[in-house]
Amino acid sequence: MTVTLRINGSACRFHGDPMTPLVDVLRRERFLTGTKAVCREGFCGACTVEVDGEAVMSCLRPIGLLDGATVKSIEALAPGDTALHPLQAAFEAADVVQCGMCFPGMVMSLAPFLRENPDAGRNEIKAAMVGNICRCTGYERIVDAVMNFLDSQKMEQANG
Amino acid sequence: MFDSMERSLTVAGSIEEALAAKHRGAAVLAGGTWLMRDPRRGVNLPDVLVSLHALPALFTVEIEKDQVVIGASVTHAGLARQLAGLNGFDAVVAAANGAANPAIRRVATVGGNLCTFDFAAADLLPVFLAMNAVVELRSIGERQVLPIAEFLANRRVFLRDSILTSVILRRDVIASAHARLPLRRAGDYPVAIVSAVRGHDGRVRIAVGSVEDVARRWISLEAVLAIEPASVSADPERMRALAAQCVDFRGRDGIEADGWYRCQVLPTLVRRAIASLSAKESVQ
Amino acid sequence: MVDVSSTVMDLPRRDARDKLRGRTRYTNDRARPDTLHAVLLRSTVPAGRITRLDVSAALECPGVHAIVTGADAPGLHGIGIADHPLFATDTIRYHGEPIACIAAETEAEAKAALAAIVLDVEPLNPVLTMAEALAPGAPLIHEDWRAYEVLTEGGARDGNIAWEAKSVRGDVDAAFARSDVTIVESSIAVGRQSHVPFEPRVAIGSWENGRAHIETSTQVPWTVRNVTGRVLQLPPGRVRVTVPPVGGGFGLKFDATIEPITALLARMTGRSVILENSRQEEMATCLCRENAEIRIRSAVTAEGEIVGREAVVLMDCGAYGGEQVFLTTMTSHTLGGSYRLGAVRLVSRAVYTNTPPNGAFRACNGVYNSFALERHTDEICAAIGMDPIEFRKRNVLGNGDLGPTGQVFEGDVLGPMLERMDTLRANTGTLEHAADGRLYGRATALGTWFIFVGPSAATINLNADGSATLVTSGVEIGSGTMMQSLPQIVAGQLGLHPDQIVVREADTDAAGLDAGIGGGRTTVSIGAASVGAAAEVREKLLRTAGEMLQTAPKDLVLRDGRVEISGRPGSGAAISTVVAHAQATTGPISGTGSFTAKNTPAMAGCAMGHFIDALDIPVFVVHEAEVAVDPDTGHVDVLAYRVVQDVGRALNPRAIMGQIQGGVVQGLGYALHEEVTITGDGRIAQDGFETYRVPLAQDVVPVVADLYEGAPSMGPLGTKGAGEVPILAVGSAIACAVSNAIGKPVYRLPLTPPRVLRLIHDIEPRPDYPHIAPNWTDNTLR
Ligand SMILES: Cc1cc2nc3c(=O)[nH]c(=O)nc-3n(C[C@@H](O)[C@@H](O)[C@H](O)COP(=O)(O)OP(=O)(O)OC[C@H]3O[C@@H](n4cnc5c(N)ncnc54)[C@H](O)[C@@H]3O)c2cc1C
Numbered sequence A: 001m002t003v004t005l006r007i008n009g010s011a012c013r014f015h016g017d018p019m020t021p022l023v024d025v026l027r028r029e030r031f032l033t034g035t036k037a038v039c040r041e042g043f044c045g046a047c048t049v050e051v052d053g054e055a056v057m058s059c060l061r062p063i064g065l066l067d068g069a070t071v072k073s074i075e076a077l078a079p080g081d082t083a084l085h086p087l088q089a090a091f092e093a094a095d096v097v098q099c100g101m102c103f104p105g106m107v108m109s110l111a112p113f114l115r116e117n118p119d120a121g122r123n124e125i126k127a128a129m130v131g132n133i134c135r136c137t138g139y140e141r142i143v144d145a146v147m148n149f150l151d152s153q154k155m156e157q158a159n160g
Numbered sequence B: 001m002f003d004s005m006e007r008s009l010t011v012a013g014s015i016e017e018a019l020a021a022k023h024r025g026a027a028v029l030a031g032g033t034w035l036m037r038d039p040r041r042g043v044n045l046p047d048v049l050v051s052l053h054a055l056p057a058l059f060t061v062e063i064e065k066d067q068v069v070i071g072a073s074v075t076h077a078g079l080a081r082q083l084a085g086l087n088g089f090d091a092v093v094a095a096a097n098g099a100a101n102p103a104i105r106r107v108a109t110v111g112g113n114l115c116t117f118d119f120a121a122a123d124l125l126p127v128f129l130a131m132n133a134v135v136e137l138r139s140i141g142e143r144q145v146l147p148i149a150e151f152l153a154n155r156r157v158f159l160r161d162s163i164l165t166s167v168i169l170r171r172d173v174i175a176s177a178h179a180r181l182p183l184r185r186a187g188d189y190p191v192a193i194v195s196a197v198r199g200h201d202g203r204v205r206i207a208v209g210s211v212e213d214v215a216r217r218w219i220s221l222e223a224v225l226a227i228e229p230a231s232v233s234a235d236p237e238r239m240r241a242l243a244a245q246c247v248d249f250r251g252r253d254g255i256e257a258d259g260w261y262r263c264q265v266l267p268t269l270v271r272r273a274i275a276s277l278s279a280k281e282s283v284q
Numbered sequence C: 001m002v003d004v005s006s007t008v009m010d011l012p013r014r015d016a017r018d019k020l021r022g023r024t025r026y027t028n029d030r031a032r033p034d035t036l037h038a039v040l041l042r043s044t045v046p047a048g049r050i051t052r053l054d055v056s057a058a059l060e061c062p063g064v065h066a067i068v069t070g071a072d073a074p075g076l077h078g079i080g081i082a083d084h085p086l087f088a089t090d091t092i093r094y095h096g097e098p099i100a101c102i103a104a105e106t107e108a109e110a111k112a113a114l115a116a117i118v119l120d121v122e123p124l125n126p127v128l129t130m131a132e133a134l135a136p137g138a139p140l141i142h143e144d145w146r147a148y149e150v151l152t153e154g155g156a157r158d159g160n161i162a163w164e165a166k167s168v169r170g171d172v173d174a175a176f177a178r179s180d181v182t183i184v185e186s187s188i189a190v191g192r193q194s195h196v197p198f199e200p201r202v203a204i205g206s207w208e209n210g211r212a213h214i215e216t217s218t219q220v221p222w223t224v225r226n227v228t229g230r231v232l233q234l235p236p237g238r239v240r241v242t243v244p245p246v247g248g249g250f251g252l253k254f255d256a257t258i259e260p261i262t263a264l265l266a267r268m269t270g271r272s273v274i275l276e277n278s279r280q281e282e283m284a285t286c287l288c289r290e291n292a293e294i295r296i297r298s299a300v301t302a303e304g305e306i307v308g309r310e311a312v313v314l315m316d317c318g319a320y321g322g323e324q325v326f327l328t329t330m331t332s333h334t335l336g337g338s339y340r341l342g343a344v345r346l347v348s349r350a351v352y353t354n355t356p357p358n359g360a361f362r363a364c365n366g367v368y369n370s371f372a373l374e375r376h377t378d379e380i381c382a383a384i385g386m387d388p389i390e391f392r393k394r395n396v397l398g399n400g401d402l403g404p405t406g407q408v409f410e411g412d413v414l415g416p417m418l419e420r421m422d423t424l425r426a427n428t429g430t431l432e433h434a435a436d437g438r439l440y441g442r443a444t445a446l447g448t449w450f451i452f453v454g455p456s457a458a459t460i461n462l463n464a465d466g467s468a469t470l471v472t473s474g475v476e477i478g479s480g481t482m483m484q485s486l487p488q489i490v491a492g493q494l495g496l497h498p499d500q501i502v503v504r505e506a507d508t509d510a511a512g513l514d515a516g517i518g519g520g521r522t523t524v525s526i527g528a529a530s531v532g533a534a535a536e537v538r539e540k541l542l543r544t545a546g547e548m549l550q551t552a553p554k555d556l557v558l559r560d561g562r563v564e565i566s567g568r569p570g571s572g573a574a575i576s577t578v579v580a581h582a583q584a585t586t587g588p589i590s591g592t593g594s595f596t597a598k599n600t601p602a603m604a605g606c607a608m609g610h611f612i613d614a615l616d617i618p619v620f621v622v623h624e625a626e627v628a629v630d631p632d633t634g635h636v637d638v639l640a641y642r643v644v645q646d647v648g649r650a651l652n653p654r655a656i657m658g659q660i661q662g663g664v665v666q667g668l669g670y671a672l673h674e675e676v677t678i679t680g681d682g683r684i685a686q687d688g689f690e691t692y693r694v695p696l697a698q699d700v701v702p703v704v705a706d707l708y709e710g711a712p713s714m715g716p717l718g719t720k721g722a723g724e725v726p727i728l729a730v731g732s733a734i735a736c737a738v739s740n741a742i743g744k745p746v747y748r749l750p751l752t753p754p755r756v757l758r759l760i761h762d763i764e765p766r767p768d769y770p771h772i773a774p775n776w777t778d779n780t781l782r
């Protein structure tokens, strides 16, 4: 099957098994290795990307369903030499990254959630993270950093 | 992974095309959140598939005066969003919002949840059972509408040649509640589920999921309730006690929990469901 | 002792940006289009004899380049004893054991070719439990155990007992025979814990100029080098190991596993070959924290003095000895540590079974030995009617007290730490009200672990731009040590900013021997070696500067990138100028340093079969948990968690807090959610994220921690490793708190809702060990 889609702004054509998971197309064909295939079962969120503006798990998205779709992976969030996305910057500032393997997915899943829920509290953030496992950090400091990010966004809005 | 380069996927442009493919033996691919994990379960992926994702008619939730029609391709997230605030439908919203995790809920469909034979923990089944849902099945030249319990009793046979196209829920309900018990706070398949619905006749209907291989109504508890004064069905503690006398399930043993545990927690889930049912009724 | 005033604290991590952008390339991100993909044929029975293995048809399959089997890698490796082949050759000892490996153009082609391998196996009756393994007449898992090469002398071995270590101090029989003592006995059982690092074990092998080059996700590059040499029967110097950033280790990657296979395949094919465990393989063959069975008895006076203690600890090493052989040592130091004991005898046995081999996991057997010890301590308190915190305060080891092997402990640490916990609790308050009608329990637990020292080497090259390159075999596994502590320490020594310290990725061709990243040793051992290297650099730098500035080196100081005349800020010359001068006159400036254990003495004759007789750097923790238990469903909700941790000196309090939060949460997984069970056919039942439940965000609470500084340490700047021990006492604190909440003894972890509900209903079976003899001596060899 041939599938045409846009990945991080460029048009791509895939030819092969329609049940190939999107994550393998990203990693193996496009060498976009920022998207991680950790469980391949929908539980860990390390493979999260945006498909047509929604955060989904790319390990369970068959490429055959993505003809005409627009895909954005972590590499496109702050490309090249541009500044980090403010959420990434908040994680960096709070020194929360450890092995780091969960973070691309964490960022790709939390960024759209926070865009839509700028007033989220701690519990809502944790509920939104139920599909993002982190084995290293114990979560709480990630949540702290997200709260800092939301606070600074509110400050910015109030001031500007 | 690339185990079959010949694998074919038809993206059906009409329901007829989908039915024809199905008739020729294609497996239906909906959100894929179950199917994509077939290899992990030691099952080969189907060689021939048909997808319904280009059929907009199956993506709608129609809220009519006395019924709600849910298309098979509606996702869990879509279902929860569209039914939010609809009187009496809290259990459906809770089931759709409580299952899996947010990213899965954005792609996993109602049709997929109802049509996965080997999945005992499906969240929507007990709610739909307690809601007295009917399902619509289509096969070439035929449209069949039947109660969900009947569908579940014989899913394999029905789905041999048919596609599930929609689920229809009547609006003659006063309130509903969905009590699911995962082992962690969330993110697990529930080890037991109790859905409770109070109909316009004042009666409470109760269904249980994840305890046996397929969800079912709790007939013995409903029968006992029928001879109790109506107030009992609003009293969480008394309902818990009644439920404890009626546990007639053969709990399935799984890696995560044994049958004993699933049965043991049912009365508590009944209590929780009734408490939230009563809370909703008092708000209304 | 070196000055810390010049050390930058709370350094941010230099690797965070790339990790956040998805640019960091872990080993499993490094397959190139021309890399071959390897897939393992694994055993599907737990025990059997291979009667036929024919790979010729598979070699003809499309895309296949090479296939290796045991015949290609005859050497055995192991810890203490060499009992482990790379592939099962004649005998299959566990479900999932590698039998052959195929390298092909694509993963799909390699997988497809698996079906063409002809394998005939005569299944044997498996020995799946330690009870079966120790039963009289049990089949031998290693029939040739006597013939194995012994790599470390001293352990007793016999049949299915891979290794036995024991320690005996004082007259235990006499202590138990006293008329004024109460005797308390506890039996404890724990299952395995799977590490679940996000990056599985993965390696890329290539063959370059007659040598193997393995890029791998490991904590122990030197072990990989040496094991590869052993099994391939090559001089280890013909193996080079380099280590990209590692996506989590937690001890799983403290052993060589699949790496040598990639070297073999690379040699055969002349291509680079990647071998990566799928998640299912990773979990099904995880070198877990082992399951264990413990019986412990103590004789205690009415005043709470522990006059005698004895224990038997059985550790399941699985099919091969591995890390458990070493860990038998740690039973003495953990189960026999923490408290002042009259007479004591402890035996610890690593037992073979036909199950996947176990390994090292953050604080290893310390975690469950602490659980056993602290539950036992609470049972002692119940038996003699003493408050558990009071009992602990009276009995914890203090300055000059003897450890189980007769080691003399320095300093009062645990006592003051218990006081600090009181203060912490007073400051935070308790959360009984949050139990909201559920059963509430609180408990304080403590534990002793150690910093694993051993050899490390470091080289520092000072560059003409004023930067310095630090070359070690240290690996960044996520804890941040290589990104934070080491640049901080070196910069502090050389008057530079940490940003000026370039840290070289581990490469066994570039740096000297290192025991690996684990046991909390990086800051201490590599740190100390780096301080040594910095001292040499400093000495050379000051000598050159002294000549340039016509000042005696003793009057010079290194500060802010300059060599200054003491007391005259801004005087002297920039370090870069001095380096340039040296390069032109005496040659480039570099220095080397090295470090190893100091071998703290134990009492003669106390420790038998031990790899470490005494702890060079003990570490202590005090933990406290508050829980609410739902009596109807058995769910345990952690309401609050507090930690007082001995850190020696905190260079990066913020990073240590991160390690504590992460370690405690892994401990909560162990205590409450993470269960591994072995099926009737010898498999790990929980081989994916659906069934193996690690804690999720909603399952955790913020850990409140107080860092206890000032305990003695031989580490540089007085540091101790802080990343390993946060998990140590979580199982104990939670188990004791749950026990207090439900009013029933807890003997087993994890406390999953079904188990807690069975406890509440009195239907959870108590551990029963017919294979542990009532008389302690009957549980020992010789
Ligand atoms: C991480 C994770 C967590 C989960 N947690 C939960 C949970 O808590 N609760 C829960 O209920 N479920 C859970 N699930 C299961 C989830 O996969 C299913 O419930 C989901 O609804 C399946 O929908 P799908 O659209 O993805 O189905 P698919 O995978 O596309 O299909 C599933 C099956 O249904 C058939 N099928 C699909 N649509 C139709 C149709 N219209 N007519 C005929 N046959 C059809 C397919 O042929 C296939 O056999 C979880 C899944 C994951 C990955």
Ligand code: FES
Residues within 6 Å of the ligand: A036, A037, A038, A039, A040, A041, A042, A043, A044, A045, A046, A047, A048, A057, A058, A059, A060
């Ligand atoms: S890899 Fe997709 S959810 Fe884990």
Ligand code: FES
Residues within 6 Å of the ligand: A097, A098, A099, A100, A101, A102, A103, A133, A134, A135, A136, A137, C198, C247, C248, C478
């Ligand atoms: S930082 Fe390692 S998994 Fe999250």
